[in-house]
Amino acid sequence: MLTAAKFEKKLGAATREAFGRALVELGRENPNIVVGDADLTKSTMTTYFAKEFPDRLFECGIAEANMVGIGAGLALAGKIPFVSSFSAFVMTKGFEQLRVLVAYPNVNLKVVGTHSGISIGEDGPSQMSVEEIALACALPNFVVLSPADEVATRWAVRWAAGHVGPVFIRTGRPKAPIIYSADARFEIGKAVELVPGTDVTIVATGLMVAEALLAAGQLESEGISARVLDIHTIRPLDEEALERAARETGALVVVEEHLADCGLGVRVAQALAKRHPAPVEFIGLTGYAESGSPDELLDKYGLRAPNIVEAVRRVLGRKR
Amino acid sequence: MERTKDPAALASICKQIRRHIITMTGAAKSGHPGGSLSAVEIVVTLYWDVMRHDPARPDWPDRDRFILSKGHAAPVLYAALAECGYTPKETLNTLRKLGSIYQGHPDKRFIPALEASTGSLGEGLSVGIGMALAARLDGxxxxxxxxxxDGEIQEGQIWEAAMFASFHKVDNVCAIVDYNKLQLDGFVKEIMDLEPLADKWRAFGWHVIELDGHDIPALQKAFAEAASVKGKPTVLIAHTVKGKGVSFMENSPKYHGVAPTPEEVELALKELA
Incomplete structure (x- = not known):
């Protein structure tokens, strides 16, 4: 286990890059792994798979709805298809197909959204996915994964391939800070307690896990003991870990690179309302962002460690 | 079930299927009889003659696949599956009732022999292409x-799929357009005309066969031709009559989504005796 003060932000591979590499590994192990992409193989990194297994990569052109349908057909005929595009496109243009062809009949399709959140940067809001957690969680039967770094992503992709049923995996464009050592173990639906703590719990997912760790380090130097939970599985949500956090630390801050009113935060709040109500502060987006570098955007839209530290102070003030 | 190539025998099965469609939708007091009746010859020719399948082995890996992309025509498929022996005939009249395997639109959760759950229009061709790609990969x-x-192909996804199938030379998929000229709001040509339809499919790289969708020998010949065409997918543009076989339902927009009354059921069954 880490101590917060020891965490140093070192960049590893982007989670989309880790997805592309994991897919090739899987492709070598299992001939039933096939891939669909919609003219973004060089961005989603399915290009690695395409190079090694050209017959098993189906280029669908810029037609996400058809790609999801073809993926469903491949799955119904016994293949293990991964379809991939920017989250902003596959989850919106493919949503209705995901609903009727995949979620409702519980079809074994894996959907990987890349370029999630605002950290895609310069391309701007039309390419930024800030609603995908809400959309994925509105599809019953889907397992929803949001890995924080390359190691967690490799696990998520491999887990998805072995699971019979639909899975959505959220990945990002920029290089992601390294959170885990290569031998880290994960369990589906179990939050990872990265840092123990007794005063407050910071609940984070994806790229925000690193910011949560930085915040915990800052708080530690001020004498505040912050627990950090990485929610790599958004559904099924680890309600037990959240309840424990509420009981043991009495206050929580949820941080996500997503619309705050329909993402991880509301799911955490629902779990706590059911199990053990506690004050919670929410850090996320309130609307659409704009063009800029990923770092500039995370600063401007308040998705940084100092924002988390402020929220911790607020929530500690509300603690009974 | 007894497979047959004899058009007269197939026609007699069609009549039986039509009776089921009338009684099922009549009992359900809702549903889509018109677009079910227009597709009877197509479905019967496929299930009793053309397709390789075995009701005793619904999961046979080498079976031909059938996808009812126009899912609202579920009664014609249910009647065929029941007559083939996939599902019970006795409960066909529970169509659309709570707990019935015969759901309003085809639902794989209730009938595993269904190849896909459908009902949202425009999606089935993509699924069929995915299955055809899997066949190719698996040899x-x-x-x-x-x-x-016909109304369904107003959906954009159909044309995404059409473009994909010809570009990827998916010649083991065959689409059939049940061109009955009517959709919910009225005549197709008045809602959103499809013409020139054959030219559209040709422009998308498909082999096109236009035929009378109630002419069983013509359907048999067309399916054989489709199977022999290599390097491109085939579409049958099957000109049909909505409500076919029941005089007062034929070409009537009313029976797109309205079930026959008990009196109409009686009249229809007399015509289909």
Whole structure:
């Protein structure tokens, strides 16, 4: 286990890059792994798979709805298809197909959204996915994964391939800070307690896990003991870990690179309302962002460690 | 079930299927009889003659696949599956009732022999192409048939799929357009005309066969031709009559989504005796 003060932000591979590499590994192990992409193989990194297994990569052109349908057909005929595009496109243009062809009949399709959140940067809001957690969680039967770094992503992709049923995996464009050592173990639906703590719990997912760790380090130097939970599985949500956090630390801050009113935060709040109500502060987006570098955007839209530290102070003030 | 190539025997099965469609939708007091009746010859020719399948082995990997993309025509498929022996005939009249396997639109959760759950229009062709790609990867020679509604092909996804199938030379998929000229709001040509329809499919790289969708020998010949065409997918543009076989339902927009009353059921069954 880490101590917060020891965490140093070192960049590893982007989670989309880790997805592309994991897919090739899987492709070598299992001939039933096939891939669909919609003219973004060089961005989603399915290009690695395409190079090694050209017959098993189906280029669908810029037609996400058809790609999801073809993926469903491949799955119904016994293949293990991964379809991939920017989250902003596959989850919106493919949503209705995901609903009727995949979620409702519980079809074994894996959907990987890349370029999630605002950290895609310069391309701007039309390419930024800030609603995908809400959309994925509105599809019953889907397992929803949001890995924080390359190691967690490799696990998520491999887990998805072995699971019979639909899975959505959220990945990002920029290089992601390294959170885990290569031998880290994960369990589906179990939050990872990265840092123990007794005063407050910071609940984070994806790229925000690193910011949560930085915040915990800052708080530690001020004498505040912050627990950090990485929610790599958004559904099924680890309600037990959240309840424990509420009981043991009495206050929580949820941080996500997503619309705050329909993402991880509301799911955490629902779990706590059911199990053990506690004050919670929410850090996320309130609307659409704009063009800029990923770092500039995370600063401007308040998705940084100092924002988390402020929220911790607020929530500690509300603690009974 | 007894497979047959005899058009007269197939026609007699069609009549039986039509009786089921009338009684099922009549009992349900809702449903889509018109677009079910227009597709009877297509479905019967496929299930009793053309398709390789075995009701005793619904999961046979080499079976041909049938996808009812126009899912609202579920009664014609249910009647065929029941007559083939996949599902019970006795409960056909529980159509659309709580707990019935015969759901309002085809639902794989209730009938595993269904190849896909459908009901949202425009999606089935993509699924069929996915299955055809899997056949190709696995070196299997099964074929996939997708039945489309005419109104349905107003959906953009159909044309995404059409473009994909010809570009990727998916010649083991066969689409059939049940061109009955009517959709919910009225005549197709008045809602959103499809013409020139054959030219559209040709422009998308498909082999096109236009025929009378109630002419069983013509359907048999067309399906054989489709199977022999290599390097491109085939579409049958099947000109049909909505409500076919029941005089007062034929070409009537009313029976797109309205079930026959008990009196109408009686009249229809007399015509189908």
């Amino acid at each position: 299997r020679d099964y074929r996939t048939y997708v039945l489309l509604g």
